[in-house]
Amino acid sequence: MEKKQKENALWNQSMEQLCKEYRMNNHIDPENFERFKVKRGLRNADGTGVVAGITQICNVHGYVLDEGEKAPIDxxxxxxxxxxxxxxxxxxxxxxxxxxxxxxxxxxxxxxxxxxxxxxxxxxxxxxxxxxxxxxxxxxxxxxxxxxxxxxxxxxxxxxxxxxxxxxxxxxxxxxxxxxxxxxxxxxxxxxxxxxxxxxxxxxxxxxxxxxxxxxxxxxxxxxxxxxxxxxxxxxxxxxxxxxxxxxxxxxxxxxxxxxxxxxxxxxxxxxxxxxxxxxxRHGGANLKVMEMLEHIKAGVQNWEDEEEVRDFLRRILLREEGDGSGLIYGIGHAVYTKSDPRAIILKRNAKKLVEGSPFEAEFHLLERVEKLAPGVFAQVRGNDKPLCANVDLYSGLVYKTLGIxxxxxxxxxxxxxxxxxxxxxxxxxxxTSRIMRPAYKSIASAQGYVPLGDR
Missing domain, CATH: 1.10.580.10 (Citrate Synthase, domain 1)
Incomplete structure (x- = not known):
């Protein structure tokens, strides 16, 4: 135990300097992604995914392209x-x-x-x-x-x-x-x-x-x-x-x-x-984040049925003043779906039947208000009026909770x-497929010569 404490103390003394060194030498100006036309997250400029393969297994369809513009669909x-x-x-x-x-x-x-x-x-x-x-x-x-x-x-x-x-x-x-x-x-x-x-x-x-x-x-x-x-x-x-x-x-x-x-x-x-x-x-852990967010809303909103109060709290979540500080309203929005996520529709319908008359009914209706109000709050705070829908994570956590999971x-x-x-x-x-996946990364490192240890 004493040895471990000494090791931790040594590392803590060095950490601040090491982090400073890292930040000083590893910054990439975000403008470089635009300059070199890098598709961050393998996403095109309109948010659609870069096509990387062909499959017969599944199709996720959430919009159509109309003269190059994404048109929302169910x-x-x-x-x-x-x-x-x-x-x-x-x-x-x-x-x-x-x-x-x-x-x-x-x-x-x-x-x-x-x-x-x-x-x-x-x-x-x-x-x-x-x-x-x-x-x-x-x-x-x-x-x-x-x-x-x-x-x-x-x-x-x-x-x-x-x-x-x-x-x-x-x-x-x-x-x-x-x-x-x-x-x-x-x-x-x-x-x-x-x-x-x-x-x-x-x-x-x-x-x-x-x-x-x-x-x-x-x-x-x-x-x-x-x-x-x-x-x-x-x-x-x-x-x-x-x-x-x-x-x-x-x-x-x-x-x-x-x-x-x-x-x-x-x-x-x-x-x-x-x-x-x-x-x-950002992936499978999102339903857990929805339930954490729900606890923040329950604690910070006195009247769960007051849409103005709920709307104001969601606005403060986006401004990183409430919630986990991420600025995200979990369970809202999807990379592909625009008007609706069919999984969320099915889960919501079944969750509604499950919670009727149970102690979880009020929480279900609070999530419904989040689903209703979040798109307008996004438009107000972010200036973005693109269609947003509830995704499967908004209701899945509550369903699991009602099942005692x-x-x-x-x-x-x-x-x-x-x-x-x-x-x-x-x-x-x-x-x-018979090829290893191997995308390219653009190097922007400046050339420099090696300096002997004694001359640094």
């Missing part, structure tokens, strides 16, 4: 050409779970027959079990305060338990993909239980899921101490998993997975990279769902 999301609204609607009408069917569709490119779906669901259930001693050696012995980091580490660790980890043939990567999709929920719940004991000083408990349970049912069954859940709760979680399963090749985590795949690396390394990208608050699992649940999309894109990158 958002559309399709998996393998099938509207996600229709996909979910079909499962709801037949009162059945749909995530396993969604996984099959994304991986193989077609809807399964009843027999194919039954067999595939059984395979996923059989693969849920983690390797012998995995939980003890990889999770219990090395707890993490953040479940996302534990997911990434555990996925990398599975490499050591695979008899054929380096084989990138279609047959082997398909096996690895289905195993990862099946195992990640088990890893997530185990990592959370260990986090509870090690960091929250609460009891942890491990339940063995039943073979006949869907992915959504198995998550609720193993997560809750009493193993109890209702069919309505499980089907709502299933709907969330379907909505988050895929969102095109250009989203940050999927693109990360494809970039790593293009290098020829193994499945576990590529997927762990996707998990790391999803953790970021802890905030520690908001982003990990996103990863559990998105594993299907990551694996589908990895397979597509492997089988249709």
């Amino acid at each position: 958002g559309e999301l399709t998996y393998r050409g099938i509207s996600v609204t229709d996909l979910i609607g079909g499962c709801v009408r037949e009162n059945r779970f749909g995530f396993e069917e969604t996984v099959y569709l994304l991986l193989f490119g077609c809807l399964p027959t009843a027999q194919e779906l039954h067999s595939f669901t059984q395979i996923i259930a059989q693969y849920r079990e983690l390797p012998d001693d995995f939980v003890e050696d990889m999770i219990i012995k090395a707890p993490s305060p953040n479940v996302m980091n534990k997911l990434a580490r555990s996925v990398l660790a599975l490499y050591s338990y695979d008899d054929n980890p380096e084989d990138n043939s279609l047959e082997n990567v398909l096996r690895q993909s289905v195993q990862l999709i099946a195992r990640l929920p088990s890893i997530m719940v185990a990592a959370y239980q260990v986090k509870r004991r090690s960091y929250d000083h609460k009891s942890m408990y491990f339940h063995i899921p039943k073979q006949e349970q869907s992915v959504a049912e198995s998550i609720l069954f193993t997560l809750r101490s009493d193993k109890h859940y209702t069919d309505e709760e499980a089907k709502l979680l299933d709907l969330c998993l379907m909505l988050h399963a895929e969102h095109g090749g250009g989203n940050n985590s999927t693109f990360t997975t494809r970039v790593l795949t293009s290098s020829g690396t193994d499945t576990y390394s590529a997927i762990a990279g996707g998990i790391g990208a999803l953790k970021g608050p 802890p905030q520690d699992l908001f982003t990990p649940l996103f990863a559990v769902s998105r594993m299907a999309g990551w694996c589908a894109h990895r397979l597509e990158e492997m089988t249709t």
Whole structure:
């Protein structure tokens, strides 16, 4: 302990000077990005993404180009050409779970027959079990305060338990993909239980899921101490998993997975990279930021039903006077969707039914006011009248909260769902593209000579 304190003291003494040195030698004038026509964030000047590939897996459609200008339209999301609204609607009408069917569709490119779906669901259930001693050696012995980091580490660790980890043939990567999709929920719940004991000083408990349970049912069954859940709760979680399963090749985590795949690396390394990208608050961590923002609004607005008071608080968030100081209204706006995010529409409709008459109803209506007022506040403060809509993160956190899911699992649940999309894109990158991704960076470093150490 004393040695560590001395090391920390030495570093703290040096940090101010080292940071000063870094800032002095690493500034890039923002005008250079315009001068050299650099597309920051791989975005075109109008905010659209730079086209980096072709895919058959998913289409995210949020605007049309009219004489070079973006014209807003209602958002559309399709998996393998099938509207996600229709996909979910079909499962709801037949009162059945749909995530396993969604996984099959994304991986193989077609809807399964009843027999194919039954067999595939059984395979996923059989693969849920983690390797012998995995939980003890990889999770219990090395707890993490953040479940996302534990997911990434555990996925990398599975490499050591695979008899054929380096084989990138279609047959082997398909096996690895289905195993990862099946195992990640088990890893997530185990990592959370260990986090509870090690960091929250609460009891942890491990339940063995039943073979006949869907992915959504198995998550609720193993997560809750009493193993109890209702069919309505499980089907709502299933709907969330379907909505988050895929969102095109250009989203940050999927693109990360494809970039790593293009290098020829193994499945576990590529997927762990996707998990790391999803953790970021600008990506998968946004639903957690929405709930943090909601707490700020609840504390700073006396009358939640007073639109003027809510509007003023949102204005102060944009001015970095309230909230987390980022100047962002989380859950509002999207890189592609303009008039509406179809995922947000579906979640909002189901959240409304869920919260009616519950203690969460007032919070739901407060989020509705944020959705209604935020575009006008943006226009007033930023002078930008481009259309803004609620995105999927605005309501997903509240849905998870009503299901009794802890905030520690908001982003990990996103990863559990998105594993299907990551694996589908990895397979597509492997089988249709044969070039490593290698974009260019413009160097603006000035030439200088080497100075001997004694002359500096």
